[in-house]
Every structure is written in structure tokens, then in C-alpha cells.
Amino acid sequence: MNHVVLQASDLVMDYAVQPGAAPAMHMLALNHVNFAIQAGESIAVMGPSGSGKSTLLHALAGIIKPTSGSVSFRGTDLARLSDADRTKLRRNVFGFVFQSGQLLPELPAVENIALPMMLGGARYQQATDAAMLWLERLGLRQLAAQRPGEMSGGQMQRVSIARALAVQPAVVFADEPTGALDQNTGRDIMGILMDASRANGAAVIVVTHDPNVAGFCDRTLIMRDGRLYDNGQDMRQAAPRIPDVQWPRPVAGTYGNPPQGGAR
DSSP states (O other), X not given: OOOEEEEEEEEEEEEESSTTOSSXXXXXXXXXEEEEEETTOEEEEEOOTTSSHHHHHHHXXXXXXXXXXXXXXXXXXXXXXXXXXXXHHHHHTEEEEETTOOOOTTSOHHHHHHHHHHHTXXXXXXXXXXXXXXXXXXXXXXXXXXXXXXXXXXXHHHHHHHHHHHTOOSEEEEESTTTTSOHHHHHHHHHHHHHHHHHHTOEEEEEESOHHHHTTSSEEEXXXXXXXXXXXXXXXXXXXXXXXXXXXXXXXXXXXXXXXXXXX
């Protein structure tokens, strides 16, 4: 049985374009957006540059606070959490894959993957052992000691996927994950990301300009002028409600195991 894990209700993000101007000028980056995703589901969000895609992703991940509306993870409004608890949520329960990988250049691949687990309380040996399992799962064991500057773009993205999934996240946020890659490498990266996420039961939200990338997802939504559309229907109508339950706090040492299913 599927359950909604992440939900946004009537999100508005209003930016002052020219602060202090008279009359004040504003831009609605998010215009009364509603959104819901179930465990194990994948959704692509497409749209032109400046349409609000990345703003929506950042609001859903609790990186920015909307002007109004709410984002709930398993029934808990993110706005009710302290800054520290939102940070723990992003670190321990959410996974992130960025266009450029965002790996730490001074760390080898195995430690880049292990770092989120250590920040969550795992010991170094435990975290690096789990990281090595992920490198093996994704066919990257030979990269364990290599730093990002010694890797290709595709290799860095594979390592960033391992880092995102090593904490066994409930939701994976991917912002243009293939934007810096050629088409063939991008296809391979999306196959790895989707296979590993599904095997792990994670929901996946992908922001992309590429319809080929969107084709890997279960559904595609369109962002235009701050509004979200599903097959032409404006998503400003109410999203389904979910019961108010407390999100689970991660326990150090309980994550970091790869899924049993293999990734392509």
C-alpha cells in the first residue's frame, strides 16, 4: 500500500524584485502550488528556466521557507521544526543529487559517501564500510580512493548518487542530475538513480529540462510562471490530505546498507 510521504499545500513564494521601490514590485516564484508524492513514486518537474522548478524543489526540501502555505513530511509541517531539526531531516532522511555532484574536492569517493552517515552519528569504520558496499553496488569500487578531480563527470554523478542513497532516504531530490553530462552518460545515470531508489523504496523528485530524463519517472508535471500543471490541469486545487503522524528520528548506525535489488 502506498502512502503520501511529502505534501505541499497552497505554496506561495513571493520575492521582492525591487525592495524599497514605490510601488513595490514582486514576483510570484510559486503561485499557490499543491503537490504530493507517495513512497516509491518518482515525479519529474519540467519547465523553462525561471518557471519556479528549483524554487519548488528547495521549498519541498525545507531549504527555503515559503511566503505562505505548508510543506509536510509524513504529516509534520516543516515550518514547525527548529532549524536544527530541519537540518537533521535533510541530512538523515532526504537525499540530494545536484547537477555538478557537489562532492568535497579534498575527500576521496569513499569518504564523500561516508560523510553524511558520520554526521548522522555513525562511526568512521562503519560509515566507510557502508560506503564501500555502495561503491561495489554501483560498480565503482575502483574509485574508492580517487578524489573528484580525478573522476569524469559521469563517475562523479555516480558517487553523488551513492552518497544520496547511503543514508537510505525517504525522499531523493535531484536537481538537473544529467545537465552537465552527454546524452548516453545521462541515460546511464538516470537508470542507476531510478533503479537504486526504487529498490530502496525512496520517493524521487527530479527537476529537469530534458524530456528523456522525465521519461524515467512515473509522472511528469509542468511548471510555468510559478504554477504547477499535471496534464494541463492547474495543480492549485487541494492536494490529498494525510494523517498527522510524527516523522521518525534517525538512529545512528541504522542506515547505510545498500538495497538488495541490483542497479543497472
